[in-house]
Amino acid sequence: xxxxxxxxxxxxxxxxxxxxxxxxxxxxxxxxxxxxxxxxxxxxxxxxxxxxxxxxxxxxxxxxxxxxxxxxxxxxxxxxxxxxxxxxxxxxxxxxxxxxxxxxxxxxxxxxxxxxxxxxxxxxxxxxxxxxxxxxxxxxxxxxxxxxxxxxxxxxxxxxxxxxxxxxxxxxxxxxxxxxxxxxxxxxxxxxxxxxxxxxxxxxxxxxxxxxxxxxxxxxxxxxxxxxxxxxxxxxxxxxxxxxxxxxxxxxxxxxxxxxxxxxxxxxxxxxxxxxxxxxxxxxxxxxxxxxxxxxxxxxxxxxxxxxxxxxxxxxxxxxxxxxxxxxxxxxxxxxxxxxxxxxxxxxxxxxxxxxxxxxxxxxxxxxxxxxxxxxxxxxxxxxxxxxxxxxxxxxxxxxxxxxxxxxxxxxxxxxxxxxxxxxxxxxxxxxxxxxxxxxxxxxxxxxxxxxxxxxxxxxxxxxxxxxxxxxxxxxxxxxxxxxxxxxxxxxxxxxxxxxxxxxxxxxxxxxxxxxxxxxxxxxxxxxxxxxxxxxxxxxxxxxxxxxxxxxxxxxxxxxxxxxxxxxxxxxxxxxxxxxxxxxxxxxxxxxxxxxxxxxxxxxxxxxxxxxxxxxxxxxxxxxxxxxxxxxxxxxxxxxxxxxxxxxxxxxxxxxxxxxxxxxxxxxxxxxxxxxxxxxxxxxxxxxxxxxxxxxx
Amino acid sequence: xxxxxxxxxxxxxxxxxxxxxxxxxxxxxxxxxxxxxxxxxxxxxxxxxxxxxxxxxxxxxxxxxxxxxxxxxxxxxxxxxxxxxxxxxxxxxxxxxxxxxxxxxxxxxxxxxx
Numbered sequence: 001x002x003x004x005x006x007x008x009x010x011x012x013x014x015x016x017x018x019x020x021x022x023x024x025x026x027x028x029x030x031x032x033x034x035x036x037x038x039x040x041x042x043x044x045x046x047x048x049x050x051x052x053x054x055x056x057x058x059x060x061x062x063x064x065x066x067x068x069x070x071x072x073x074x075x076x077x078x079x080x081x082x083x084x085x086x087x088x089x090x091x092x093x094x095x096x097x098x099x100x101x102x103x104x105x106x107x108x109x110x111x112x113x114x115x116x117x118x119x120x121x122x123x124x125x126x127x128x129x130x131x132x133x134x135x136x137x138x139x140x141x142x143x144x145x146x147x148x149x150x151x152x153x154x155x156x157x158x159x160x161x162x163x164x165x166x167x168x169x170x171x172x173x174x175x176x177x178x179x180x181x182x183x184x185x186x187x188x189x190x191x192x193x194x195x196x197x198x199x200x201x202x203x204x205x206x207x208x209x210x211x212x213x214x215x216x217x218x219x220x221x222x223x224x225x226x227x228x229x230x231x232x233x234x235x236x237x238x239x240x241x242x243x244x245x246x247x248x249x250x251x252x253x254x255x256x257x258x259x260x261x262x263x264x265x266x267x268x269x270x271x272x273x274x275x276x277x278x279x280x281x282x283x284x285x286x287x288x289x290x291x292x293x294x295x296x297x298x299x300x301x302x303x304x305x306x307x308x309x310x311x312x313x314x315x316x317x318x319x320x321x322x323x324x325x326x327x328x329x330x331x332x333x334x335x336x337x338x339x340x341x342x343x344x345x346x347x348x349x350x351x352x353x354x355x356x357x358x359x360x361x362x363x364x365x366x367x368x369x370x371x372x373x374x375x376x377x378x379x380x381x382x383x384x385x386x387x388x389x390x391x392x393x394x395x396x397x398x399x400x401x402x403x404x405x406x407x408x409x410x411x412x413x414x415x416x417x418x419x420x421x422x423x424x425x426x427x428x429x430x431x432x433x434x435x436x437x438x439x440x441x442x443x444x445x446x447x448x449x450x451x452x453x454x455x456x457x458x459x460x461x462x463x464x465x466x467x468x469x470x471x472x473x474x475x476x477x478x479x480x481x482x483x484x485x486x487x488x489x490x491x492x493x494x495x496x497x498x499x500x501x502x503x504x505x506x507x508x509x510x511x512x513x514x515x516x517x518x519x520x521x522x523x524x525x526x527x528x529x530x531x532x533x534x535x536x537x538x539x540x541x542x543x544x545x546x547x548x549x550x551x552x553x554x555x556x557x558x559x560x561x562x563x564x565x566x567x568x569x570x571x572x573x574x575x576x577x578x579x580x581x582x583x584x585x586x587x588x589x590x591x592x593x594x595x596x597x598x599x600x601x602x603x604x605x606x607x608x609x610x611x612x613x614x615x616x617x618x619x620x621x622x623x624x625x626x627x628x629x630x631x632x633x634x635x636x637x638x639x640x641x642x643x644x645x646x647x648x649x650x651x652x653x654x655x656x657x658x659x660x661x662x663x664x665x666x667x668x669x670x671x672x673x674x675x676x677x678x679x680x681x682x683x684x685x686x687x688x689x690x691x692x693x694x695x696x697x
Numbered sequence: 698x699x700x701x702x703x704x705x706x707x708x709x710x711x712x713x714x715x716x717x718x719x720x721x722x723x724x725x726x727x728x729x730x731x732x733x734x735x736x737x738x739x740x741x742x743x744x745x746x747x748x749x750x751x752x753x754x755x756x757x758x759x760x761x762x763x764x765x766x767x768x769x770x771x772x773x774x775x776x777x778x779x780x781x782x783x784x785x786x787x788x789x790x791x792x793x794x795x796x797x798x799x800x801x802x803x804x805x806x807x808x809x810x811x
Binding site: 179187191 | 720723724726727730731734751752753755756757759760761763764767785788789790791
């Protein structure tokens with residue numbers, strides 16, 4: 001496959017996503033011209049790029065939809081729900097058409113014909129539209145130029161039934177226009193024949209159209225007006241803003257000032273424009289018009305320079321992944337260098353090591369930032385999911401998204417799709433009630449699912465909220481007892497009951513459907529979130545709805561860690577969870593009578609002895625350190641021998657053999673070459689909690 | 698349709714244009730304006746309730762302004778909250794922010810509308 005085709009594939013996927021997003025928004029606000037334009041542009045660009053890359057079928061298919069949206073743009077057709085549905089179906093089909101070239105199953109030709117026919121039905125004047133579309137296409141792809149136009153109608157214009165404002169309005173539709181009416185020829189009232197036109201216009205038009213298209217606007221009055229169109233700035237040329245003509249040159253070019261008078265005035269010291277007006281050579285309106293032109297072109301050139309400066313390039317994500325891996329290796333080597341330097345009494349080496357450390361940290365931050373993407377990309381997909389699933393189940397559901405601009409590492413976003421799809425499917429399938437049920441309960445017929453994202457320290461907090469029926473505690477508990485997940489007499493808090501839905505085996509055969517998740521249960525959601533080193537919590541209120549709160553790390557590559565040691569073994573705790581460190585003496589341990597509880601400023605905090613958990617040999621030191629972590633709002637202490645300090649932790653996978661090791665989420669290589677395990681604090685806390693609960697039963 | 702209110706003491710009057718200020722009515726309006734200036738030294742043209750406007754109408758007001766300046770009289774324009782009028786002079790390039798080339802030192806009629 002050629003690189004052109006590969007590039008087209010990437011671009012097409014982005015455009016199709018943009019198309020879907022715009023269509024879904026258009027369904028909510030069908031009159032929004034901006035959205036209509038976005039849909040049109042996406043289809044048009046896809047058509048153009050497809051043709052260029054040799055995807056003729058994609059190009060011609062897009063053409064059908066684009067033609068219809070040209071009618072929508074001009075107000076001749078409404079973007080109703082049927083058209084949006086048809087275009088969404090076309091969007092799916094286009095995706096298939098593009099991917100066919102990359103080894104996916106070929107699309108059904110009959111379906112292509114069906115969709116084309118459906119679009120063509122909407123085109124009563126299809127043939128007339130074809131030319132218009134291609135003109136539009138050219139306009140959007142061309143470079144913008146600025147034209148100076150003087151439109152001077154003959155006095156009989158009004159008598160011909162021509163209203164100049166319509167010509168000006170049509171001109172303004174071609175691009176960005178600055179219009180100045182020139183009034184110097186208008187006679188005083190007693191001399192005026194009010195049915196004659198003495199006003200004329202100077203227009204500055206920045207457009208992608210060519211001179212002929214501008215002339216076409218005046219086609220019916222061409223014989224009854226003076227029309228001068230001059231290109232004064234071409235968008236493709238990188239000129240300096242200051243290079244544009246001086247005021248005198250503009251006036252001479254326009255014919256408003258003879259060259260000899262310009263030369264005469266240039267020899268004077270006065271402000272040029274003022275002097276011209278004062279001496280009556282040019283009226284103020286014309287000077288103003290020329291100044292407007294000067295400012296306009298200079299502003300455009302400045303704007304172009306900024307655009308060129310912020311231009312972006314497309315980079316394959318696997319190259320970025322390699323870059324991140326290399327930076328990871330570099331962070332590890334830098335840690336070794338720093339350790340080596342600190343063990344030597346060599347000020348020069350230490351200085352170089354510090355410099356390398358600073359640069360490496362900067363590099364790490366920059367590279368990780370490059371891979372950050374706004375989460376809005378996947379939010380859009382869910383709008384479609386909610387729409388289609390709601391329709392399938394006869395439920396009226398809207399998806400509200402908040403915080404789409406929140407950025408997350410691309411690898412996290414990629415892995416987030418499936419668990420979120422499953423959660424949303426559950427919200428629609430089990431949470432949101434049917435419209436008639438909702439109305440009977442006094443709720444709005446339209447259900448609401450809110451998907452929000454926000455930064456919370458080194459994490460991103462995602463919440464999926466629905467205003468449906470909520471979780472049925474009694475039913476969940478009954479099912480858990482039936483499945484043997486809890487004892488019939490177990491006293492469980494609301495949180496514990498809700499969390500049962502994430503237990504493996506909680507799902508029953510009856511629950512498995514296309515809607516609630518292709519035969520997988522919520523345990524798969526938790527596994528997926530865990531594998532991202534995140535956490536998930538659920539809360540609910542009967543009749544009011546359910547909230548799933550997912551917490552995820554910003555990146556899976558490098559984290560800030562806290563290096564600790566126990567029995568000469570070193571471990572990393574994610575620093576984002578750590579709140580404080582306190583000491584634990586033998587005396588305090590004795591006073592607690594064997595209970596693993598600590599009194600911190602009158603707050604009782606349970607703790608976990610990591611030495612015991614990992615069965616590490618040796619004696620405990622006289623004074624141990626307790627690292628207090630905040631796990632989903634609960635403070636838990638982790639007892640260690642020593643806290644070494646902060647550590648830039650490059651996360652390494654444990655490999656297949658140890659991937660399911662409980663309480664450990666990965667490993668890192670320390671400066672001295674040793675391996676330190678990265679602890680999974682929530683799972684450690686849960687493990688201890690479960691153990692204690694079992695002991696109590 | 699127009700309404701003329703004259704204050705003989707102040708020698709000033711208000712000419713309210715209530716229908717259209719368009720090519721259809723400019724002939725009649727010209728006559729009303731000439732009459733107004735023959736009577737008053739200061740004329741305010743009230744377009745706040747004008748329902749339609751076109752270039753011929755605006756040109757008429759511009760010509761009227763010149764006429765008043767030429768006779769040493771004063772003309773002012775009252776637009777009020779007439780959005781149709783305001784957007785029209787903006788879109789057709791009449792609105793500006795400098796003095797009138799024919800009005801000597803007087804303001805351009807459209808300068809205040811910018």
